[in-house]
Amino acid sequence: MTKLDDRVRRTAGTTGGTASPPRAPGRRSTWERIRRDRVLLLMGLPGVALLLGFHYLPLLGNLIAFQEYLPFVPLGRSPWVGFENFAVIANGDPEFLGALRNTLVITLVQVVFVFPAPIVLAIMLNSLLSERIKQVVQSVLYLPHFLSWVIVVAVFQQILGGSGLVNNAIRAAGGDAIDFLGNPNGFIALLTGQVIWKDTGWATILFLAVLSQIDSSLYEAARMDGASRWRQLWHVTLPGMRGIIILLLILRLGDSLTVGFEQILLQQAAVGRSASEVLDTYVYNNGVLGGQWGVAAAVGLVKGVVGVLLVLGANKLAHVFGEAGVYQKES
Amino acid sequence: MSATRSVTVPAGKARKHRPLDAPPLPSRMLTGFVLLVICLVVLLPFLGIVSTSIAPSSQVNGAGGFVLWPEGLDLSAYESIFAGGVVTRALLVSVGITVVGTLISLFVTAMLAYALSRPGSYGHGVVLSLVLVSLLFAPGLIPNYLVVKQFGLLDSYWALILPTALSAFNVIVMRSFFMAIPRELIESARIDGAGDFGVFLRIVLPLSKAVLAVIGLFYAVGYWNAFFNALLYINDTAKWPLQLVLRTYVINNAQLGGADLGTSSDALPPQASIQMAILVVSIVPILVLYPFLQRHFAKGVLTGAVKG
Numbered sequence: 001m002t003k004l005d006d007r008v009r010r011t012a013g014t015t016g017g018t019a020s021p022p023r024a025p026g027r028r029s030t031w032e033r034i035r036r037d038r039v040l041l042l043m044g045l046p047g048v049a050l051l052l053g054f055h056y057l058p059l060l061g062n063l064i065a066f067q068e069y070l071p072f073v074p075l076g077r078s079p080w081v082g083f084e085n086f087a088v089i090a091n092g093d094p095e096f097l098g099a100l101r102n103t104l105v106i107t108l109v110q111v112v113f114v115f116p117a118p119i120v121l122a123i124m125l126n127s128l129l130s131e132r133i134k135q136v137v138q139s140v141l142y143l144p145h146f147l148s149w150v151i152v153v154a155v156f157q158q159i160l161g162g163s164g165l166v167n168n169a170i171r172a173a174g175g176d177a178i179d180f181l182g183n184p185n186g187f188i189a190l191l192t193g194q195v196i197w198k199d200t201g202w203a204t205i206l207f208l209a210v211l212s213q214i215d216s217s218l219y220e221a222a223r224m225d226g227a228s229r230w231r232q233l234w235h236v237t238l239p240g241m242r243g244i245i246i247l248l249l250i251l252r253l254g255d256s257l258t259v260g261f262e263q264i265l266l267q268q269a270a271v272g273r274s275a276s277e278v279l280d281t282y283v284y285n286n287g288v289l290g291g292q293w294g295v296a297a298a299v300g301l302v303k304g305v306v307g308v309l310l311v312l313g314a315n316k317l318a319h320v321f322g323e324a325g326v327y328q329k330e331s
Numbered sequence: 332m333s334a335t336r337s338v339t340v341p342a343g344k345a346r347k348h349r350p351l352d353a354p355p356l357p358s359r360m361l362t363g364f365v366l367l368v369i370c371l372v373v374l375l376p377f378l379g380i381v382s383t384s385i386a387p388s389s390q391v392n393g394a395g396g397f398v399l400w401p402e403g404l405d406l407s408a409y410e411s412i413f414a415g416g417v418v419t420r421a422l423l424v425s426v427g428i429t430v431v432g433t434l435i436s437l438f439v440t441a442m443l444a445y446a447l448s449r450p451g452s453y454g455h456g457v458v459l460s461l462v463l464v465s466l467l468f469a470p471g472l473i474p475n476y477l478v479v480k481q482f483g484l485l486d487s488y489w490a491l492i493l494p495t496a497l498s499a500f501n502v503i504v505m506r507s508f509f510m511a512i513p514r515e516l517i518e519s520a521r522i523d524g525a526g527d528f529g530v531f532l533r534i535v536l537p538l539s540k541a542v543l544a545v546i547g548l549f550y551a552v553g554y555w556n557a558f559f560n561a562l563l564y565i566n567d568t569a570k571w572p573l574q575l576v577l578r579t580y581v582i583n584n585a586q587l588g589g590a591d592l593g594t595s596s597d598a599l600p601p602q603a604s605i606q607m608a609i610l611v612v613s614i615v616p617i618l619v620l621y622p623f624l625q626r627h628f629a630k631g632v633l634t635g636a637v638k639g
Contacts, residue, residue: 033453039527040446044458047443050497054478055465061474069477121369124362127354140370142625146617148556150574154581154610155376158383163396163603165379171395197373229354262559266582280472287473288563300471308468 065301069293085298096299098274099282106188106259106278111252113192117200119245122207123237141201149262152198156190157181181267184275194263206244214240246321254314257303279303375399377614384408384607388600396603408604409612416593417568417576418609424488425573429554429616432492436550437543439497444505445531465499472563479564490564491557491572498553501546508542509535545627548620555616573613581606 034041065085067078088096121141128134144152159165160180167177180186218236227235261280268276273285279299287296354362379399383391385408386401412418446452447459475494484490512535520534536543558574565571571579579585587605599605617624 030453037449037453037527040449040452041454043442043528043531044446044454046439047446047497047502048458048461050439050493051461051465051499053482054475054494054497055470055499056461058470058474058478059468061478062471064474064477124366127359127362128366129359137366137370139625140373143621144373146552146556146621146624147614148558148574150556150558150577150582151610151613154577154606155380157582158379158397158607159376165397165399168395168397201373229358265559266578269583283472288476293473293477297471297473300473304468304471311467 062297062301062304064294065298067294069297071291071293081294085294086302088295089299089302095277096282099277099279102276103257103259103278106191107253107256109188109192110195110259111249114195114200115249115252117196118203119207119241121200122204122211123233125204126208126211138201138204141204143201144198145202147198149198149260149266152194153263153266156194156197160190182270184271187267187271187275190267191260191263195260206248207241210241210244211237247318250314250318250321251311254311255307256310257307380607380610380614384604384611386604388604391601391604396601405600405604408600408608411592411594411600411605412608412612414592414594417571417580417587417591418573418612419593420569421571421573421576422612424570425555425613428488428491428557428572429551432496432554433547433551435492436496436498436501436554437547440501440505440546440550441536441539441543442531443497444502445509445535447502447506448509462499462502466503476563485564486567486570487564488570491560492554495553495557495560498550501549505539505542505546508539512538541627544623548624548627551620552617552624573609577609577613581609 066080066082068081070078125134125137157164162177171177219232222232222236257279259278264276264278265281268281283296283300286292379397382398382401385404385406386398387403387405390398390402479485479490479494516534517530520530561572561575580587589599
């Protein structure tokens with residue numbers, strides 16, 4: 001690749017094309033190389049500037065986790081306090097522990113209920129005989145994925161809210177309205193239902209792609225051995241999906257500490273913080289709203305570091321299971 | 332039996348195990364029924380939202396706020412949100428952010444991806460590592476906020492564009508497309524005397540319309556749907572984008588008066604109708620883009636999964 005590229009560059013450097021004497025890139029002086037690539041460097045500059053300014057500078061800004069942040073002092077001039085801000089984590093501050101527990105419970109519930117939903121749906125879609133019907137159904141089911149959480153939460157309010165569709169029907173039938181949205185005990189179920197409504201259809205894409213790759217001769221062989229349709233599902237379809245299922249599951253677990261931040265923030269007022277606080281909302285509520293910048297940054301930093309370790313660990317685990325690993329999630 | 336049949340089936344269809352193995356009719360009907368119910372669960376809320384926004388006020392008030400089918404057509408809710416008040420302004424802000432942001436994002440992403448698609452150029456390794464490492468570790472909310480504040484961008488529209496303008500993941504996807512462009516094309520353009528930027532503009536971009544469309548749509552949906560950045564960085568209600576207005580007046584149910592909407596008329600349509608009209612207005616752009624989104628995003632996700 002590099003060799004070929006060099007040839008292109010050398011060709012480009014001369015008007016004659018083939019006549020230029022070969023020169024190894026290592027022989028060029030740095031200045032010569034900068035001059036040669038100045039247009040490329042200029043083209044990369046805006047992107048690199050954005051990356052440095054809005055990614056690496058904030059990364060460095062995590063140092064305030066070790067400071068007592070004073071809002072009217074320039075960044076980096078606040079007094080250093082060592083690991084004082086990490087005390088909430090080390091000493092197990094109840095509010096922090098509550099947020100951690102909610103985060104992990106929500107992750108667990110979603111792995112159990114949200115994760116299998118698109119697998120089942122993909123198998124059902126795949127069993128449709130008509131391609132056209134399948135496409136129409138897919139078009140409908142993909143749609144909610146593209147709506148923002150603000151819209152999805154608003155839609156759920158119209159259906160389940162106090163004057164929503166369901167409660168109007170209940171009242172019309174003479175019953176008492178049910179408080180679906182403000183009930184702290186039902187909050188995790190509500191979140192889970194919303195995630196299923198929004199993203200199950202979209203999540204079938206990868207599974208459908210894998211299903212279409214399963215060799216049909218395997219089904220024929222199973223049928224000739226007298227396998228029923230359930231046994232074909234168990235012995236052909238599911239083993240064919242094993243790779244993608246393990247991979248996605250491991251990566252979801254690597255993301256354990258991150259659960260629907262915007263989704264929860266939008267609905268926190270209705271159920272109260274103790275039932276709905278997760279690590280990300282803890283950082284927002286205590287930092288930006290509560291003014292405890294150092295503590296919030298410390299919690300965010302620990303969450304980030306643990307998150308990276310989990311993702312790397314998950315990737316390792318994927319390799320152990322013989323999968324390719326390093327799958328990149330969209331948007 | 333089935334073995335002899337499958338020999339006669341054309342190669343393209345041979346991979347399908349159906350209809351040789353069509354499931355029995357009852358099971359097919361059950362699957363069809365379940366899928367129909369799922370589709371209705373997705374679609375019915377939208378029907379209700381549109382219906383409520385156009386239903387006559389007497390019907391909406393009588394039903395207690397949400398109707399599934401309008402008994403007439405009353406566009407006064409739309410007239411009131413387009414009268415020049417908060418909603419109109421928020422809509423303009425959102426459109427502006429989305430258009431400007433998407434153009435900036437596409438341009439910056441494409442140029443960086445192109446610079447990175449030329450191994451052996453000066454600084455290639457360092458810049459590529461910068462992009463890749465950034466995928467691994469996100470800085471966190473507090474430092475992000477403090478940096479935006481330090482740059483003096485609070486309450487500026489740029490705070491809604493610049494921090495999210497470059498997605499490292501999109502750079503990587505676009506780079507892999509650029510690298511797949513045949514070398515001979517670039518080489519011949521160079522022989523014809525084109526410089527690096529000329530090759531980018533006249534060879535690479537025209538050959539990459541598909542990937543530019545996909546990634547442009549990614550960015551556009553991202554900007555349109557962004558809510559939290561605005562909550563974090565924009566205090567001035569006059570600069571709110573549509574998603575923040577939605578949260579305030581629809582989710583949090585703040586009352587919209589004539590003064591907010593910019594109308595002098597005393598008889599406003601029911602709040603429920605106004606709220607649903609705002610919701611419709613925020614969904615319509617997504618619906619308009621949806622055919623493109625669906626076609627290209629499905630491809631994009633698979634590409635990301637394979638190449639990313």
